[in-house]
Amino acid sequence: MVGDVLSKACSYGLRAVISLAMRQESSYQPIRELSTTLGISFHFLTKILQQLTDAGILVSQKGPKGGVALAVDASRVSVYDIVIAIDGSGAFTACILGLPGCGSRVPCPLHEQWAEERLRIEAMMKEESIDGLAHEVSSRRLRLGP
Amino acid sequence: MVGDVLSKACSYGLRAVISLAMRQESSYQPIRELSTTLGISFHFLTKILQQLTDAGILVSQKGPKGGVALAVDASRVSVYDIVIAIDGSGAFTACILGLPGCGSRVPCPLHEQWAEERLRIEAMMKEESIDGLAHEVSSRRLRLGP
DNA sequence: CGTATTTCGGACTCTGTTGTCTTAAATTAA
């Protein structure tokens, strides 16, 4: 669909990581649990979280008592980190008109306006920590799933 | 691709309409000309411009000397109008986490931050007129195609 | 050791968008 700044994979990943950050126990959480509570396909979520594991954001453990867990403190992980790990930098360099080979030289007529919004979104995502969002969800009883 | 706030169809339509607004002559411009100068597939562009014709933004004329032309003054058409005509309102209501059935009640933890950016983008697109952009392209020799 | 559990890895299908092609309808001009 149009209007997707983030891929589904990325928003799924975000929801899972926030969910992990809300967890009290220090044990691994099985992906199956995450997928059922968040209402996301298990196999799909597995692949997404593998990317986050590769990126060093999560650690995983196979076998019984296994699962995934945050590799670093949730306060050190931003929304931006997750987006970069899953969607890559494209989300912050993508263009409105998508002209071929378009940087800032010989720009399209919407470049300045769009670049400003794009920067604001990037700054917002860098600002928001997974830890902060997890606390928001807990204290204000917000939603992460259906 | 991710990061696409606008579909390809929509950005093609925008480029074509701006291109039309730069035209001096009051005659119809064949879609074939537009497609070659902009580097867009003729048949694809045809379908997109048909949508704009249906939306009352363009008028079309079949046969020799035919083509498309702006239906109203370019100063009266905004980027927003084009986006709505082609991509629909989804671009301005789409969600970061895309939770099912999510309005503003029981929001996700990013709702406020995202809603603000979304509103800014919508306002920016309403502010920018096709006429203004066309003049920018002319005076500053900006790009609309390859 | 053997078994159950869980992540890992790849192959596959499904779906919506993008792009191509063919034919029909309208219009102009000779």
Add this chain to the structure above:
DNA sequence: TTAATTTAAGACAACAGAGTCCGAAATACG
């Protein structure tokens, strides 16, 4: 009227993102 041109309309192929499925590797536990 006939021919050339151009949009209109729809069928179809190609592609990418999303989602499914199956088997392999690792690990805990009896």
